[in-house]
Amino acid sequence: MLFNSLAFAFFLSIVFLLYWWLGNRRTGYQNIFLVLASYFFYACWDWRFLSLIIVSSLIDYTIGLALDRQVEAWKRKGLLALSLVCNIGILGFFKYYNFFVQSFIEVFALLELKLHFKTLNIILPVGISFYTFQTLSYTIDVYRKRLEPTKDFIAFAGFVSFFPQLIAGPIERATHLLPQFLGKRAFHYPQAVDGMRQILWGLFKKVVVADNCAAVVDLVFSRPESYSGSTLLLGAVFFAFQIYGDFSGYSDIAIGIAKLFGFELKQNFSFPYFSRDIAEFWRRWHISLSTWFRDYLYIPLGGSRGSTGNQVRNVFIIFIVSGFWHGANWTFLVWGGLNALFFLPLLLRHKNRVHLGVVAKERVFPSLKEVCQLLVTFGITTLAWVFFRAESIGHAWLYLKGIFQNSLFSFPSISPLYVWLGIIVMIASEWIHRDKQHGLELNNRRVAQPIRWTIYLTLIFSIAFFLRESDPFIYFQF
Numbered sequence: 001m002l003f004n005s006l007a008f009a010f011f012l013s014i015v016f017l018l019y020w021w022l023g024n025r026r027t028g029y030q031n032i033f034l035v036l037a038s039y040f041f042y043a044c045w046d047w048r049f050l051s052l053i054i055v056s057s058l059i060d061y062t063i064g065l066a067l068d069r070q071v072e073a074w075k076r077k078g079l080l081a082l083s084l085v086c087n088i089g090i091l092g093f094f095k096y097y098n099f100f101v102q103s104f105i106e107v108f109a110l111l112e113l114k115l116h117f118k119t120l121n122i123i124l125p126v127g128i129s130f131y132t133f134q135t136l137s138y139t140i141d142v143y144r145k146r147l148e149p150t151k152d153f154i155a156f157a158g159f160v161s162f163f164p165q166l167i168a169g170p171i172e173r174a175t176h177l178l179p180q181f182l183g184k185r186a187f188h189y190p191q192a193v194d195g196m197r198q199i200l201w202g203l204f205k206k207v208v209v210a211d212n213c214a215a216v217v218d219l220v221f222s223r224p225e226s227y228s229g230s231t232l233l234l235g236a237v238f239f240a241f242q243i244y245g246d247f248s249g250y251s252d253i254a255i256g257i258a259k260l261f262g263f264e265l266k267q268n269f270s271f272p273y274f275s276r277d278i279a280e281f282w283r284r285w286h287i288s289l290s291t292w293f294r295d296y297l298y299i300p301l302g303g304s305r306g307s308t309g310n311q312v313r314n315v316f317i318i319f320i321v322s323g324f325w326h327g328a329n330w331t332f333l334v335w336g337g338l339n340a341l342f343f344l345p346l347l348l349r350h351k352n353r354v355h356l357g358v359v360a361k362e363r364v365f366p367s368l369k370e371v372c373q374l375l376v377t378f379g380i381t382t383l384a385w386v387f388f389r390a391e392s393i394g395h396a397w398l399y400l401k402g403i404f405q406n407s408l409f410s411f412p413s414i415s416p417l418y419v420w421l422g423i424i425v426m427i428a429s430e431w432i433h434r435d436k437q438h439g440l441e442l443n444n445r446r447v448a449q450p451i452r453w454t455i456y457l458t459l460i461f462s463i464a465f466f467l468r469e470s471d472p473f474i475y476f477q478f
Contacts, residue, residue, distance in 0.1 A: 002473070060160075169251065233403050240378070277355060
């Protein structure tokens, strides 16, 4: 049941009405209903894997209570280790078993040794990387005594399985989302209106921008040897906008839906293509994952403290692990390694926290220097995206070689105007709202009602025109 489908629109309408009808009774009823609705939503993908969410919830709920009762350090560490082994073990089996088996076979084949391991026909449960990290953060925070464990299992199950962000985030922390399940929620009309705007904007980015870019990207990446350098470059640029429109579009829809139910989720994208260096980009891209790795891996490793060697090591660990989180393919590891290389000069020169504010704040246009910074950051990010999109290292290398040839300066053989129009509208709107939470955060006092409704109807008609319900979101595979 995709967000960009009529089936989900029907599901959401029914759940919304019943949820607020129950709100006149007790919050506990709302939570039970949300858990059941979330389980049904996930079961529509594959009911067999619903048990994994329930097991993961039970494990971390029980360990959280046990951590609260234990005072001996070694027992608390043992409980934390149990949570890590169970959660990462389940994730590792489904996501990385075949990768490691195949890699070992290939390594030993180079030594003329034959291993008799077999790969398995494993189906990756949708959203497993997201809800696994969400439950892990709960256990770790309870272990660190930053959070009191909850005794309300229904509220905890709701925190783990909340259907708007269950499949592809944002990865919420228990310190932020769980208290919202434990407290009473009331319907706020302005919050719901803003939620509807954010849903509309997310659908526009997904359907009009990402899906139209995908048609060109799939064609060009499937046969890179058949296209000119300029066309391949355009394909890489379109993929940069495809993955942004697709993933940030999902996040906008998820956050907007949560607002309809009285919840506030964390911002997951803060207009990352308006970044002036790669460090700023990673503070603005997939914020929930970046901050997760920062808080639970990078800082415990020492972060940017210690010797230069330790700092370099930590940067490579955090980026390569981030790449590996995305999938069991060497292309993701190279993608992570490239971003580490891009980040290192900033870290070593202590320039990684220079650009903390909004670009061109309180100005309509950026300066020439800022334009150059934006283009360079976008360029190196797009270069790394080639490895993210490619099927193999060889495929990525073939694609990059194809870009840097004499035909790079020719006119692209594929350059649909409607795709560019969608990208331009997205960039323009998000530039205007770059200091806001999303690209359609309109101020009712500054934007007249006729103009607002003209914008709404234009976006709705464009979404309806390009809507294809068969187009999944990219990050569902992670």
